[in-house]
Amino acid sequence: MDKQKITGSDALLKTLIAEGVETIFGYPGGQIMPFYDRLYDYQKEIKHVLVRHEQGATHAAQGYARVSGKVGVCVVTSGPGATNTITGIADAMMDSTPIVVISGQVPAPMLGTDAFQEIDVIGITQPITKWAYQIRKPEEIVWAVSRAFYIASTGRPGPVMLDFAKNAQIGLVDYTYQKVTTVRSYQPFPTIEPGHIAAAAELINSAKRPFALVGQGVILSGAEKELFAFLEKGDIPAGSTALGLSAMPSDYRLNKGLLGMHGNIGPNRKTNECDVLIAIGMRFDDRVTGNLQTYAKQAKIIHFDIDLSEIGKNVPVDIPVAGDAKETLAAVTERLIAADHSAWINSFAAHEEEEMEKVIQKEAYPEEGALRMGEVVGKVSVAVDHDAVLVTDVGQNQMMGIRYFNYRRTRSVVTSGGLGTMGFGLPAAIGAKFGAPARTVCLFTGDGGLQMTLQELGTIMQEKIDLKMVVLNNAFLGMVRQWQELFFHERYSSTVMENPDFAAIAGAYGIKSRTVDKREELDDAIAEMLHHDGAYLLVVNVETHGMVYPMVPAGGTITDMIMDEK
Amino acid sequence: MNGKTLYTVIIFSENTVGLLNQITIIFTRRQLNIETLSVSPSAIKGIHKFTITTFADKDTIDKVVKQIDKRVDILKAYYNTDEDLVYQEIALYKVSTELFMKMNGVEELIRKYNTRVLEMNESCIVLEKSGHYEETQELFDELSHSIGVLQFIRSGRIAITKSKVERLSDMLSAMEKRLDIKPEER
Ligand SMILES: Cc1ncc(C[n+]2csc(CCOP(=O)(O)OP(=O)(O)O)c2C)c(N)n1
Numbered sequence A: 001m002d003k004q005k006i007t008g009s010d011a012l013l014k015t016l017i018a019e020g021v022e023t024i025f026g027y028p029g030g031q032i033m034p035f036y037d038r039l040y041d042y043q044k045e046i047k048h049v050l051v052r053h054e055q056g057a058t059h060a061a062q063g064y065a066r067v068s069g070k071v072g073v074c075v076v077t078s079g080p081g082a083t084n085t086i087t088g089i090a091d092a093m094m095d096s097t098p099i100v101v102i103s104g105q106v107p108a109p110m111l112g113t114d115a116f117q118e119i120d121v122i123g124i125t126q127p128i129t130k131w132a133y134q135i136r137k138p139e140e141i142v143w144a145v146s147r148a149f150y151i152a153s154t155g156r157p158g159p160v161m162l163d164f165a166k167n168a169q170i171g172l173v174d175y176t177y178q179k180v181t182t183v184r185s186y187q188p189f190p191t192i193e194p195g196h197i198a199a200a201a202e203l204i205n206s207a208k209r210p211f212a213l214v215g216q217g218v219i220l221s222g223a224e225k226e227l228f229a230f231l232e233k234g235d236i237p238a239g240s241t242a243l244g245l246s247a248m249p250s251d252y253r254l255n256k257g258l259l260g261m262h263g264n265i266g267p268n269r270k271t272n273e274c275d276v277l278i279a280i281g282m283r284f285d286d287r288v289t290g291n292l293q294t295y296a297k298q299a300k301i302i303h304f305d306i307d308l309s310e311i312g313k314n315v316p317v318d319i320p321v322a323g324d325a326k327e328t329l330a331a332v333t334e335r336l337i338a339a340d341h342s343a344w345i346n347s348f349a350a351h352e353e354e355e356m357e358k359v360i361q362k363e364a365y366p367e368e369g370a371l372r373m374g375e376v377v378g379k380v381s382v383a384v385d386h387d388a389v390l391v392t393d394v395g396q397n398q399m400m401g402i403r404y405f406n407y408r409r410t411r412s413v414v415t416s417g418g419l420g421t422m423g424f425g426l427p428a429a430i431g432a433k434f435g436a437p438a439r440t441v442c443l444f445t446g447d448g449g450l451q452m453t454l455q456e457l458g459t460i461m462q463e464k465i466d467l468k469m470v471v472l473n474n475a476f477l478g479m480v481r482q483w484q485e486l487f488f489h490e491r492y493s494s495t496v497m498e499n500p501d502f503a504a505i506a507g508a509y510g511i512k513s514r515t516v517d518k519r520e521e522l523d524d525a526i527a528e529m530l531h532h533d534g535a536y537l538l539v540v541n542v543e544t545h546g547m548v549y550p551m552v553p554a555g556g557t558i559t560d561m562i563m564d565e566k
Numbered sequence B: 001m002n003g004k005t006l007y008t009v010i011i012f013s014e015n016t017v018g019l020l021n022q023i024t025i026i027f028t029r030r031q032l033n034i035e036t037l038s039v040s041p042s043a044i045k046g047i048h049k050f051t052i053t054t055f056a057d058k059d060t061i062d063k064v065v066k067q068i069d070k071r072v073d074i075l076k077a078y079y080n081t082d083e084d085l086v087y088q089e090i091a092l093y094k095v096s097t098e099l100f101m102k103m104n105g106v107e108e109l110i111r112k113y114n115t116r117v118l119e120m121n122e123s124c125i126v127l128e129k130s131g132h133y134e135e136t137q138e139l140f141d142e143l144s145h146s147i148g149v150l151q152f153i154r155s156g157r158i159a160i161t162k163s164k165v166e167r168l169s170d171m172l173s174a175m176e177k178r179l180d181i182k183p184e185e186r
Helices: A008-018 A030-042 A054-068 A086-094 A121-128 A138-153 A166-170 A194-206 A216-221 A224-234 A265-271 A325-334 A342-346 A348-364 A373-383 A396-404 A425-435 A454-463 A478-487 A502-508 A519-531 B019-029 B058-070 B097-102 B106-113 B133-146 B167-179
Strands: A005-007 A023-026 A047-050 A072-076 A099-105 A131-135 A159-165 A172-174 A210-214 A238-240 A255-258 A276-280 A300-305 A319-322 A389-392 A441-446 A468-473 A512-516 A536-541 B005-014 B034-041 B047-056 B074-080 B085-096 B116-120 B124-131 B151-154 B158-161
Touching: A005 A008, A008 A030, A008 A138, A008 A166, A008 A172, A023 A054, A023 A425, A030 A072, A030 A099, A030 A166, A047 A425, A047 A454, A054 A072, A054 A086, A054 A099, A054 A425, A054 A454, A086 A099, A086 A121, A086 A159, A099 A138, A099 A166, A121 A131, A121 A159, A121 B019, A131 A138, A138 A159, A138 A166, A138 A172, A159 A166, A194 A276, A194 A300, A194 A319, A194 A325, A210 A224, A210 A265, A216 A224, A216 A325, A224 A325, A238 A265, A255 A265, A265 A348, A300 A325, A319 A325, A342 A348, A348 A373, A348 A396, A373 A396, A373 A441, A373 A468, A373 A519, A389 A396, A389 A425, A396 A441, A396 A468, A396 A478, A425 A441, A425 A454, A454 A502, A468 A519, A502 A512, A502 A536, A512 A519, A519 A536, B005 B019, B005 B058, B005 B158, B019 B034, B019 B047, B019 B058, B019 B074, B047 B058, B058 B074, B074 B167, B085 B097, B085 B133, B097 B124, B106 B133, B124 B133, B133 B151
Parallel strands: A023 A047, A023 A072, A072 A099, A099 A159, A131 A159, A210 A238, A210 A276, A238 A255, A276 A300, A300 A319, A389 A441, A441 A468, A468 A536, A512 A536
Antiparallel strands: A005 A172, B005 B047, B005 B074, B034 B047, B085 B124, B085 B151, B085 B158, B116 B124
């Protein structure tokens, strides 16, 4: 009966495997070397992707988690390795992305001595993680790691940090895997109040102009079918937040498009016309609401959310529906009376026409002038039959990406929402491809953002990752330039970018590339990119002074959208 | 305090390292000053109790407490105003023995304030008084005025709700029943 003792590193690896981990993104260094040494013997079970910067590891883990629904995992060394993960962890916290970050740490006896590459990882990450824990003894490994996965993936998901002292990596321990399925002090699924379900259904049944706001909570909960049934039965049109995109197919009759600052005109205006506003798994971010004093004042508001601290945080709510959207939506749907709101639903059409004429026509179907971002995104979307995973960076490329790309399936959008992290795109796309290897993954990035994590082209080279990357090169920090044009008297302070030859850089990494600046070449270049077997970087030189419209200025009323007047 | 109320936030948590940090960050983000803070083991083994007072408006305190309650290691957080609570602070006063002995009406003072002498030696005397803030402050003022106070310390508030039971014990047993947790799995 003598149990074989194994090292803490083995215990960690075995626990990761037991938790279903197949891929990890990481970067080695002194205080995590015992782990990396043991990893060498687990290459069949666990694929380790060597990134080029630890920030890249976190974004890759996020991309992986967002498309697959599984927990993304990163492993990094102590000190600078750990601090380099901060941006990705913060991003995952804001966007509710389940990741587990494991950083090496100096041996427990040396903690607190300012040892080489010692940093207070727990202190730094506590405000930006769901849970942060320092493993100091090998005996804690199974418990802490399994608990980390449980916490990261349940309730409202989020990042967990595990700071893994070197002595715990080396020390010997009896290994028995025991899955954590409860934490006494943590209630991931709030109790569903039947009274609230009934009240919500009653209010929706009485509504003449109901309107739903779909957030990422629907996707995280896996409640897409329940959402569909809910909208169908109630005959309720819906808008989507940036992170909620792809919960409904783009061409679904009740999908009325994107909400917020650069959203579609219809859903924004209708927010202030509806009589019952039904928020589902979204958090009334200021980029969605604009000025709260003028936001949906006429409507009764129902808020479905799993996170009690979100209900009533920004917008006063008439009926809170706490719980997992999959259950609460189904429960409310059961009590709905099948409705017909066709006149209300049809009233969106006028707004769609207006937007087509004032914005979309010029942006997506221009006949002259420089290439436009919307045009490029739209053409790629058509070329992939609207069935690829969209990954964006941050800025104009992001807004154009989410405005003009279309979706057929859920979990098709990976973008940095709450934190708005430039440099997110390229590494997130790498992770997305590992998370959905059978799907085409298209990245749209700006010339600025690309250069924040450009080094990950090395990861793509080494791992031979089949990514379709499109640089929308406007030679500006475009989104900041747009604000300077609109709100800072066209004083383009530090937004002009002198750029390298991106195609040559791709070439240096052995990645096929092409640069396009003429409309006649675009279709061919897109086809070439998509037919190429392997990674491809398409550089499209677009209008340098392009603008994303419509736009609700920050803090403005959601219905006061600026259009393209030129 | 410009329209703000003094709230007492009571938090029950697992006894894990770094919890105070997690809690204070949430106060900091909302720009709330912690007036008093007291932390100790609760009546339930392995569970710690924080008693924090802060001036805030209702909306802010409500959101802050929800955000605290949401943290993984927090079992329960709630807030009360003074009417719902029985609360107390304790204060220690060090004064010069010589001056104290010479002072008029020492006995009356001790009776009036319900004060105890904790320590007495040639050079100094340590008095103890428990009460509400105003009460411990009043004694401080009187002593400083007459003989001077060499050292003074006041504890954070400790508080108990006027309702009958500690809500936590019920909640905890319900939770453990629901989760079917055996003690060793906590
Ligand atoms: C890390 C980081 N730094 C700065 C910003 C502020 N910012 C938002 S958009 C933007 C411009 C992005 O320029 P580019 O990557 O070229 O994309 P474009 O807007 O031109 O599409 C900047 C600087 C940010 N979001 N993230």
